Amino acid sequence: MAQFWKPGTEKPEAQVVDDEEGGVLFIPGASSFSSSSSSGYGYASIDKQRQRLPVYKYRNAILYLVETHSTTIIVGETGSGKTTQIPQYLIEAGWASGGRLIACTQPRRLAVQAVSSRVAQEMGVKLGDQVGYTIRFEDVTNQDETVLKFVTDGVLLREMMNDPLLTKYSVVMVDEAHERSISTDILLGLLKKIQKRRPELRLIIASATIEAKSMADFFRPRKKRREPENDVNGLKVEPAILSVEGRGFNVQINFAEEPVQDYVQAAVSTVLLIHERESTGDVLVFLTGQDDIDAAVHLFNEEIQNNRKHSSGLVVLPLYSGLPRADQELVFSPAPRGKRKVVISTNIAETSLTLEGIVYVVDSGFSKQRFYNPISDIENLVVAPISRASARQRAGRAGRVRPGKCYRLYTEEFFLNHMSNEGIPEIQRSNLVSCVIQLKALGIDNILGFDWPASPSPEAMIRALEVLYSLGILDDDAKLTSPTGFQVAEIPLDPMISKMIIASSQLGCSEEIITIAAALSVQSIWISGRGIQKESDEAKLRFAAAEGDHVTFLNVYKGFHQSRKSSQWCHKNFVNYHAMKKVLEVREQLRRIAQRIGLVLKSCESDMQVVKKAVIAGFFANACRLEPYSPDGMYKTLRGSEEVYIHPSSVLFRVNPKWVIFNSLVSTDRKYMRNVMTIDPSWLLEAAPHFYKLQQPNLLH
Numbered sequence: 001m002a003q004f005w006k007p008g009t010e011k012p013e014a015q016v017v018d019d020e021e022g023g024v025l026f027i028p029g030a031s032s033f034s035s036s037s038s039s040g041y042g043y044a045s046i047d048k049q050r051q052r053l054p055v056y057k058y059r060n061a062i063l064y065l066v067e068t069h070s071t072t073i074i075v076g077e078t079g080s081g082k083t084t085q086i087p088q089y090l091i092e093a094g095w096a097s098g099g100r101l102i103a104c105t106q107p108r109r110l111a112v113q114a115v116s117s118r119v120a121q122e123m124g125v126k127l128g129d130q131v132g133y134t135i136r137f138e139d140v141t142n143q144d145e146t147v148l149k150f151v152t153d154g155v156l157l158r159e160m161m162n163d164p165l166l167t168k169y170s171v172v173m174v175d176e177a178h179e180r181s182i183s184t185d186i187l188l189g190l191l192k193k194i195q196k197r198r199p200e201l202r203l204i205i206a207s208a209t210i211e212a213k214s215m216a217d218f219f220r221p222r223k224k225r226r227e228p229e230n231d232v233n234g235l236k237v238e239p240a241i242l243s244v245e246g247r248g249f250n251v252q253i254n255f256a257e258e259p260v261q262d263y264v265q266a267a268v269s270t271v272l273l274i275h276e277r278e279s280t281g282d283v284l285v286f287l288t289g290q291d292d293i294d295a296a297v298h299l300f301n302e303e304i305q306n307n308r309k310h311s312s313g314l315v316v317l318p319l320y321s322g323l324p325r326a327d328q329e330l331v332f333s334p335a336p337r338g339k340r341k342v343v344i345s346t347n348i349a350e351t352s353l354t355l356e357g358i359v360y361v362v363d364s365g366f367s368k369q370r371f372y373n374p375i376s377d378i379e380n381l382v383v384a385p386i387s388r389a390s391a392r393q394r395a396g397r398a399g400r401v402r403p404g405k406c407y408r409l410y411t412e413e414f415f416l417n418h419m420s421n422e423g424i425p426e427i428q429r430s431n432l433v434s435c436v437i438q439l440k441a442l443g444i445d446n447i448l449g450f451d452w453p454a455s456p457s458p459e460a461m462i463r464a465l466e467v468l469y470s471l472g473i474l475d476d477d478a479k480l481t482s483p484t485g486f487q488v489a490e491i492p493l494d495p496m497i498s499k500m501i502i503a504s505s506q507l508g509c510s511e512e513i514i515t516i517a518a519a520l521s522v523q524s525i526w527i528s529g530r531g532i533q534k535e536s537d538e539a540k541l542r543f544a545a546a547e548g549d550h551v552t553f554l555n556v557y558k559g560f561h562q563s564r565k566s567s568q569w570c571h572k573n574f575v576n577y578h579a580m581k582k583v584l585e586v587r588e589q590l591r592r593i594a595q596r597i598g599l600v601l602k603s604c605e606s607d608m609q610v611v612k613k614a615v616i617a618g619f620f621a622n623a624c625r626l627e628p629y630s631p632d633g634m635y636k637t638l639r640g641s642e643e644v645y646i647h648p649s650s651v652l653f654r655v656n657p658k659w660v661i662f663n664s665l666v667s668t669d670r671k672y673m674r675n676v677m678t679i680d681p682s683w684l685l686e687a688a689p690h691f692y693k694l695q696q697p698n699l700l701h
C-alpha cells in the first residue's frame, strides 16, 4: 500500500475557545487527531472500560457545570465517551429522580438504537425499561420506568406538540450538534425559547467538532439595560464550555497520493489491499448512497467469483437508511470466525456508532447532500465533498475499541484546501416546507422572526409558505388549515407526500397511494450496477406501466405479494429484496397513522386515473413540459423554467411524454427527474388553481 498511500501530517488542533467575556469555565487541552491514549486494549469489565474513557476524568467537572449553568457545551474527540457516559453521570447524580427524565438526541435513527442499547447494557438493565429509545414509528420506552430516553431530534420536536415546555425533562442533551440537521437547528431554537420560560431546564450541547464559541453566542441571553446580572436563582445563564481532552485509541490517517478517478472502484481495491496486507479487523467503507453501495457490492461479488485468492474470507454487508431493520442490525454482529467483515455504508454510520470489530475505515470523501435553490424552487441531491468535520467523524469510527487506520481516497492537499471546515447547516440548503409545517404545528407563527442558530434565507421561507398555501395546508393567515393542515402535520413525512396520502383518502385509492409513499421512502426498489444494466433494464420492462414509475411500483408490489414475498422472485426480477421488505415495513406504519388520523383505507383496484390525481394533489409544483423538438429529451419545469431530464432509471426514460411530474431531482452532469409520472395538464389547474393560474396564466397552452 506504500506506493499509493501517504500518512497524514495533520497537526494537533486546538479545540477549546476561551471566552474574553469571562464566566466560561475553560479546561485547557488540545489533542491531535491521531493522539493515542495510553490505555491498552483487551477485555475489561464494563466498569473498567467506562473508567478508561477520556470523559471519565471530567465527570465531576461536567456535573458541576450542569448544576450551575443552564447550558453546557461539551467538545470532545470522537470516542471520548460523550454519548454513552454523560447521560449515565446525570442519572448517577440524581437528575432522573422524582419522576424527571433525561433526553439525549441524535440526528440519526440507527445511532439512537445503537447507543441506547449500549447504555442499557452498561447499566445492566433491559432496553425499554430504565433506558429506552423513541424513533419515528417506534417507541421502546416504559411510561413508569424509563428515566433516560434516546430520541432523534425530530421525535423530540414531535413531543413538543403535546408538551411545548418539555416539562417531563430535567436535562436535554443535544448530541452531534455539529451535524446541524434541520431538526437539530429547530430544536436548538426551541430549547432556547423554553429556557426563557423554564430556566431550570438544563441543556447539554455535545459534539466532537462543534464551533463551541458560536454555539455559546447563540445561547447567551441578550443583556437588557439596567439588568445587573443574568443569573436566575443562582443559575448561570451564560453558557459554559468544556473541552474533553484525549480520545480512545490511535487512528493512523493515510491519504491517497494522487486524486482517484473512480471512488467506488478505488474503495473496492483498497479493501482488497487491506485484506491482503493488513492484520485482522473489520473494514467500514463510506460511499454516498444506495446506488454506489450496490455497485461496490456487485464489484466485490465479481471479485469473489473470479479471484477467490484475494477475496476469500470477506463478508460484505451494505448499510443505508433504506435497508430494513433486520438487515441493518447485521452490521452489529461479529463476523463469522476467520472472516473479515466489510460494511459499506452511507454517512448513516458517520456519527455516534461503535461497530466493535472495525479497525479500518475507507473514506470516499463524498456524500449526497441537498442543495435548494429558492429562485427556481428546485432541490437537488448532489454528490459533493464532505467537510473536514465529517472526515474526522468517519475516521473516528476506527480506534474505538483498539487502534485503527483510516484510508482517505483523496489527497491531503484536497483535505486541507478544498474541504470546508464544517458543512453548511442543512437549513440553509434545503427546501423548508417540512420545517415550516413543524413550526406551525408547534404554534410558532412568526417564522421569519424565529431565533435560528443559522438563519434560513427569506426567499426559501417565502417559497415554502407559498407551496404550503397552494397545497391547502396553510390558510390566508398562514395558519394550519383544518383538517388538512393538522393531518399533514401528524404524518412524519415530506408534506407533499402527506398531502398525496390525504387526497387519496378522498379519492378512494389510499391503499395504492400508501404503497407508493412507502416505495418513495426507499432510495430505489431496483438492483442496478455496473455490468448488469442491460438485464436490469429488461427486467424492469416486465413491470413498466405507461403511466410511469408510480404505477410501476404498484405492479412490482403486486408481483412481490403474489410471489409470497420471495427473495428468489426479487433476485430473478432485479428487484432489491431488502428495499421491498422496507417498503412493507413503512407501508404498515403509514396505514396505522392513516387510521389514527381518520383517513379512509380503500383500494381503487385498477382505476389508475385516481391514483394519478392523488399524486398530482401532492406534487403539482413539480410539473414539467417536454421542450418542442428537443433531440435529447429536455424538459422545462413550469415554475422556474429549469432544464431537467428524465433519469435513466425511470421507466419513462426515452419515452419522453409531453407532460410529466416528478418526485425529486438529482444532479450529476445534468438535473435528472426521479420517479416520473405522465399527467394531463388540465389536472394541474384542477389540483392547484391559484398556484398555476396566478403565476403563469398562459402556462398550460
Ligand SMILES: Nc1ncnc2c1ncn2[C@@H]1O[C@H](COP(=O)(O)OP(=O)(O)OP(=O)(O)O)[C@@H](O)[C@H]1O
Residues within 6 Å of the ligand: 053, 076, 077, 078, 079, 080, 081, 082, 083, 084, 085, 118, 207, 208, 248, 351, 352, 353, 354, 356, 396, 399, 400, 401
Ligand atoms: N457497542 C459498543 N461496544 C463496545 N464498545 C463501545 C460500544 N459503544 C461504545 N463503546 C465504547 O465507548 C466509547 C465511547 O463511545 P461514545 O459513543 O460514548 O463516544 P462519543 O464521545 O460520543 O463519540 P462519537 O462522537 O464518535 O459518538 C467507544 O469509543 C468505545 O470504546
